[in-house]
Amino acid sequence: MVHLDLHLKEGKTSYVAIGLEGSANKLGVGIIRHFPGPFSTTNRAEVLSNIRDTYITPPGEGFLPRDTARHHRNWVVRLIKQSIIESGLKISEIDCICFTKGPGMGAPLQSVVIAARTLAQLWDLPLIGVNHCIGHIEMGREITGADNPVVLYVSGGNTQIIAYSEQRYRIFGETLDIAIGNCLDRFARTLKIPNEPSPGYNIEQLAKKGSKYIELPYTVKGMDMSMSGILAHIDNLAYDLFNNKKHNKTIFNDDGTPKVTVEDLCFSLQETLFAMLVEITERAMAHVGTQQVLIVGGVGCNERLQRMMETMVLDRRGFIFATDERFCIDNGIMIAHAGLLEYRMSGKGFDYSDTVCTQKFRTDEVLIKWRD
Amino acid sequence: MLSVKIPQFQQSLQIYYFENVENSTEIRTKLLSGQDSHNFAFVNPDVIFSKEQLLSACYRALLDYNSGKIRTRSIHSEIIFCLGSSGNIVDSLTRFGIKEDGNRLIILKVIEKEEDVEYTIDEIVKGDNKDLDDALLRENVDFKQMQKAYKFQPSLSNSAREDFKETDWSLLLRKTVDLIQLRGC
């Protein structure tokens, strides 16, 4: 059992952290409270505030780093103020400022870390840099109660299969090229569907109306998967559909009428991509010997993915865990939570020289001191 | 006669081997005209060197037959097609099927489970009814025809039967079974 309370401040009965997240187009601010002692069903973390604002681009456009950073700069003060008010806290009650150190997009990460550093200096509080993926994992574990699951982390920027071993979250499998969220988002752009509330959500709604399965490239290599091929393939199919390329017999009948709809394309894409994820997850479960699966990350909100994973997990007599959109989509509270865990172990913040953010930051680089 | 029951399927096989066959031409004509009396698989032994090769093809044919997926008209023609490694039906039927002037013949009859089949093999084939034996098959198999049929790498035509050791026959069998099982895949 790891002792989590070596650094509880005198006179205080709990820990409080504020977390800032902005590695992609979601800007999140969250405030969390931990009570002393190990986490259990009776000792849960308390969410005091969890606010988010998403930078949404027009249909057919993706978000660029510079514009995203501008969005974050414009909103961060507002969100922090709102968050503090919502939590009802006094500044003196806060123990540390946590921020996403990486991985993610450079300029957006930067804009958030500057806000974090400012707060830290303003309020004379320690700064804790957090790995974005660890944030998702630890928040997922805490919210769902899954104690040692295989974690499927799927978002716009990441696709990894992770399992805990000897104080590290080890990556068992991952994408060999693009992330699954990225694949779905880019197809949404091809289809020029709205990015509100998120492109992936809109693909999911279209897929629900699709029924015809079109064969797409399926690329799983051991515990890894590749998605750029399937994206290129389906982009071509969409192009042929929109531009009436009647020679394409996958899309058009002999008489020139279309065989498939946009909904069918979305349906087929999801069925194929998600099957790949479930397959790798099953392999990891067998390899590690666990009965629990936890899905985290924005794509984890997808109901079809959850249903497919559930089918596989139940077939193996296992347990599936997933969070709702408050926690699976990028948010500040997960940064506060993971940051606070780190703070409780060290009792101090990072040196300013260590608070430089980084676009590449592997999940297994972090030493998980708060677990056995 | 060799009687074989393949465990998975309802059907059973009756297999004969004849030497000094006198009426190949007649058999072939009657076969091609679709006569009921000649509903058998007549196989050219020049390209058969092992019972296992033969049975491996029968297995494949019966598997496809029982799944409703045969490519030729009957289970018997399917067996001949399955002996080959090519997807070209006519090619395989020609290479593995009965030759006009052949004086050796392997005959297979597939019997459905509850079927009452009556025939007299000696009325159909005029020759010497012998035991189907691997040693005999090996002695007479034609390496050049085998190479044309299976296109082995390295070429079988460069080998001499006299130099063939047991391990060589084993390897040849393995290669042949591979080709038979993977045909069309």
Added chain:
Amino acid sequence: MSDELIQLAQSHLQNIPLQVISQGAEAIVFTTKTHPYLPTSKDSHTEYIIKYRPPKKYRHPQLDATLTKHRTIAEARLLQRLTNIPEIQSPGLIALDARNGIIWMEKVGYELIDYDDKISSLKNWLWRYNDNQEKALTEEIKIALEKVGCMIGKAHVNDVIHGDLTSSNIIITEAQEACLIDFGLSYQSALPEDKGVDLYVLDRAILSTHPKYAEQYNEWLMAGYERGYGKDKKSLIKLKEVLKRYEEVRLRGRKRSMLG
């Protein structure tokens, strides 16, 4: 789950007595003493392996049927490819029912009388002496591991990537030769990266299953691996590339560095 799947397998293998020997995420492996098409004599002890890929309910049925069929065929094709590389020992293909995801193949290996009659996988073969340092590091072991390494080297020279090199997937035959089995994750690749990862998987597998002597075992394996490339100049250049990549993978700990 298991019983349902075994029943399903049995429905495609009527009258074939099946004994489960392993159940993975991908496939169930059975042994049987009944040959699919050769008459089996009552006192025959020869066993055959049946590998069954069951349907996956979570997949779209069309996708599932396609994947099952393609993967079964791919594995059988690999066995065929290995037949045509006589220096590499592998199980022979006996029968194929790709539509139902079934492969029949030769069972290789023998029963270790000094280890509960367990099959002579490299894992069991080495585990016999796990508690006896003297016996665990003999010349006999060295030679066998070098042979194993050599076989993997030959596979890589032929651009065959095993994909799941663990000590359970390597069999020591009665003649004390090495034989590779289980090609469910195998594929063709000339990339040094893929070969490096193949080796890394084995390195890790040896480390986790035989931690006491892993360092020495891996050393012997690599010595054999290098021998497997032969003396040809081109092959030696390839070997150098692979070894370089292998070191990189070992340092990185994973296949590729992360995407932001």
